[in-house]
Structure formats: C-alpha cells, structure tokens
Amino acid sequence: MLSGLANPRQAAVQLMNFGLILSTAFMMWKGLSVITDSPSPIVVVLSGSMEPAFQRGDLLFLWNRNVVAETSVGEIVVYNVKGKDIPIVHRIVRKFGKGPEAKLLTKGDNNVSDDTELYASGQDYLVRKDIIGSVFAYIPFVGYVTILLSEHPWLKTVMLGLMGLVVVLQRE
Amino acid sequence: MYTSVVRLQNVFGFFTTVAFVVAAFIAASDFVTERAPIVRTLKTTSVQVVRGRPHYYSSKKEEYAIINFSLDADLSSLFTWNTKQVFVYVSAEWPAADHAKTNATNEAVIWDTIITSPSADHLANIGPVAMKKLRKSAGGKSIDPNRGKLSLKNQRHKYKITHPSGKLAMTDNVTLRLHYNVQPWVGLLTWDQDVDYGYWKALKNGVSKRFKLPAIKEKKAASAGAR
Numbered sequence: 001m002l003s004g005l006a007n008p009r010q011a012a013v014q015l016m017n018f019g020l021i022l023s024t025a026f027m028m029w030k031g032l033s034v035i036t037d038s039p040s041p042i043v044v045v046l047s048g049s050m051e052p053a054f055q056r057g058d059l060l061f062l063w064n065r066n067v068v069a070e071t072s073v074g075e076i077v078v079y080n081v082k083g084k085d086i087p088i089v090h091r092i093v094r095k096f097g098k099g100p101e102a103k104l105l106t107k108g109d110n111n112v113s114d115d116t117e118l119y120a121s122g123q124d125y126l127v128r129k130d131i132i133g134s135v136f137a138y139i140p141f142v143g144y145v146t147i148l149l150s151e152h153p154w155l156k157t158v159m160l161g162l163m164g165l166v167v168v169l170q171r172e
Numbered sequence: 173m174y175t176s177v178v179r180l181q182n183v184f185g186f187f188t189t190v191a192f193v194v195a196a197f198i199a200a201s202d203f204v205t206e207r208a209p210i211v212r213t214l215k216t217t218s219v220q221v222v223r224g225r226p227h228y229y230s231s232k233k234e235e236y237a238i239i240n241f242s243l244d245a246d247l248s249s250l251f252t253w254n255t256k257q258v259f260v261y262v263s264a265e266w267p268a269a270d271h272a273k274t275n276a277t278n279e280a281v282i283w284d285t286i287i288t289s290p291s292a293d294h295l296a297n298i299g300p301v302a303m304k305k306l307r308k309s310a311g312g313k314s315i316d317p318n319r320g321k322l323s324l325k326n327q328r329h330k331y332k333i334t335h336p337s338g339k340l341a342m343t344d345n346v347t348l349r350l351h352y353n354v355q356p357w358v359g360l361l362t363w364d365q366d367v368d369y370g371y372w373k374a375l376k377n378g379v380s381k382r383f384k385l386p387a388i389k390e391k392k393a394a395s396a397g398a399r
Binding site: 003006031051052053072073074075076091093094095096097098099109110116124125136137138139140154166169 | 177194226229256259261265267268274275277278279280281284286288292295296297331333335336351353355357358359360361363364
C-alpha cells in the first residue's frame with residue numbers, strides 16, 4: 001500500500017510515465033490537426049439536427065484541405081459562427097460563386113429551414129474560412145463519453161481521482 | 173503483476189481492439205461491393221420565376237425560381253449491410269455572372285430526401301403512422317435495395333431558390349443534377365462520382381438538359397387578362 005510514497009524513485013518514474021501518456025496524446029491530436037489543416041480534426045456530434053445520419057455522441061473525422069476540388073454543395077461541414085464558439089455540423093445546400101469568397105448556405109438534414117437564423121446578425125452566408133472541416137469518416141457512439149463528462153462535471157473529478165489513485169497504487 | 177485493476181485494463185483493452193478491427197473490416201467491405209447507380213430520366217416539368225420576400229417581415233424583394241421535375245433513377249446498388257442512409261438531392265446549377273473569366277458557377281438544392289436502410293428506420297424523424305408504414309415496406313429485411321429505386325413524376329420542388337443579387341429571371345444554361353451521399357454505419361462517407369473508382373461506377377446520366385428560366389410571372393389578374 002502506497003509503495004510509491006515509500007520509494008521516491010519509483011514515484012518519480014510513475015509520474016514521468018503519466019506525463020508521457022498525456023503528452024503523446026496531445027502530440028497525436030496536434031499532428032492530426034496539422035495533417036488535416038483543421039483546428040479540431042475530430043468532433044463529437046452534440047445535437048440531433050443531422051439525424052438520422054448522425055446521433056448525439058457519434059464521432060466525426062474532418063478534412064479541411066481542398067486538394068482535388070473545392071468545398072461544394074452536399075458536403076457536410078463543421079463551421080463556427082462569428083461570436084459563438086459552438087461548432088455546428090450541417091450540410092451545404094447552396095453555393096454561389098467560386099473560391100474563398102463563395103457564398104455558402106447550410107442546413108441540417110433534420111431541420112425544416114436553413115441556417116440563416118443561426119448565423120450572426122447581418123451574416124446571410126458563410127464563406128470558406130468559417131468552415132473548420134468537411135466530414136469524411138464516421139464512427140458511431142464512441143464520443144458519447146465526452147458528452148457525459150460535459151453534462152455531469154463531477155464525473156471528471158471522479159475519473160481524475162481514480163486515475164491518480166491507480167498511478168500512485170500501481171507498483172509496476 | 174496480476175491485480176484486478178490490471179486484469180480489468182486488459183479486458184477493456186482487448187475489447188476496444190476487437191471492436192475497432194471489426195469496424196475497420198466492415199468499413200473496408202464497402203470498397204469491394206459493386207456500385208452502379210444510374211439515372212434514366214431527369215427533366216424539368218415546370219419552371220417559373222416569381223417575385224417574393226425572403227421572410228414575412230422583410231421588405232426586400234427577390235426573384236425565386238420554382239422548378240418541378242421528374243426523376244427515374246436506380247440507386248439500389250448503394251444499399252449494403254453498411255448503409256445507414258442514402259441522402260438523395262437534386263440541385264440546379266447555373267453559370268455565375270463572371271463565368272467567362274473564372275468558370276464560377278452557382279448551385280442550389282431544390283429537393284432532397286433521406287432514404288433510410290431498414291436497419292436505421294427506427295432513427296427516422298417521422299410520425300408513428302408513417303413509421304409503421306416504413307417498417308412494413310421493408311418486409312422484415314434488414315437490407316432493402318428496392319428503396320433505392322426512385323420514380324417521381326412531376327415532383328414538387330422542396331426549396332425555392334434565389335441568388336444573393338436577387339436576380340434570376342431569364343438565366344440561361346441551367347441544369348439539374350442528381351447527387352447522393354451514402355452514410356455508412358461506420359467508415360467513409362461517399363458521394364456521387366464523375367469517374368469510376370474500382371468497383372464503384374460513376375453515376376450515369378445524372379445531369380438534365382440545359383434549360384432557361386422564364387421571365388417573371390406576372391400577378392394572377394394580369395395573366396388572366398392576357399389569356
């Protein structure tokens with residue numbers, strides 16, 4: 001019991017291991033960010049506006065480079081509205097013009113009307129730089145744990161506590 | 173060191189590995205499944221341009237194109253065990269004002285529909301009566317390619333389309349185009365393609381003939397008088 005505390009060298013090694021795991025995860029996330037050119041290459045679906053394609057808790061993989069073709073009508077994109085920091089996952093239904101200034105309109109498949117109401121006041125359309133990525137791959141349900149964590153903050157404390165306890169108690 | 177914590181970690185680790193390998197296998201099976209979607213007919217049945225407001229409290233007047241169409245397509249090969257839904261949409265495409273210089277176009281969806289695979293019927297956002305009918309239509313099968321056979325005659329538009337400039341009347345070289353987006357249970361999302369990739373054939377005949385939007389339709393009274 002509490003062998004780590006009795007042996008400071010072992011405690012230091014365990015602390016290093018824990019730090020290594022955290023920094024590896026962080027580097028992988030940032031590396032993915034560089035490859036996909038997206039500030040947030042993996043997102044969790046938070047609303048039901050794209051049902052039945054995406055449910056809450058599903059994991060989406062984003063790609064934000066226009067290598068072959070421009071972002072166009074029919075693609076499902078994640079965008080941020082000016083002044084709000086909640087990313088929205090919706091489909092592009094209109095595109096006027098070409099290039100970085102093309103006007104884009106989005107709509108959720110499960111919504112009756114388009115997103116004009118969701119945009120900032122005075123903003124009628126999105127442009128390319130509002131978009132942080134197009135969805136290209138999908139894994140169901142895996143992200144639900146992050147929704148649980150954000151809706152029940154005490155779970156975070158419990159999880160961190162458990163992880164800390166394991167690190168301290170583990171001998172190897 | 174075989175403590176119960178380590179055992180629990182091993183079991184969970186093995187479970188996630190197996191789950192991801194199986195998921196990867198299912199996702200990869202898409203690439204060896206043949207897809208040969210074809211469109212037999214895609215044509216407009218009525219086209220008109222009217223003046224209107226974007227919403228009730230707006231004073232801005234814009235021109236709206238109202239396009240109804242007929243569609244006969246066979247997308248049944250898109251329905252496999254990994255298909256959750258197919259999102260089918262028809263868009264109108266026309267050259268932008270600076271098309272000659274930049275090759276830019278405008279594109280707007282005029283109609284769309286979600287075709288769920290029977291395995292995803294319970295997720296569809298429809299009323300209980302429609303749900304019962306939908307489930308019955310599959311006849312107990314979990315994959316139903318027949319749902320990919322579309323035959324629409326004089327289908328009413330779902331969205332009136334406009335342009336940021338507010339002008340649309342007399343626009344020439346408009347085409348309708350059928351698109352689809354296959355949503356898998358797990359794996360890559362795919363769209364209609366112009367060229368063949370391996371087992372996936374390009375969508376045949378997915379573009380309508382070019383047509384021209386008419387002049388603005390006058391008010392009822394005026395048109396009655398002209399007749």
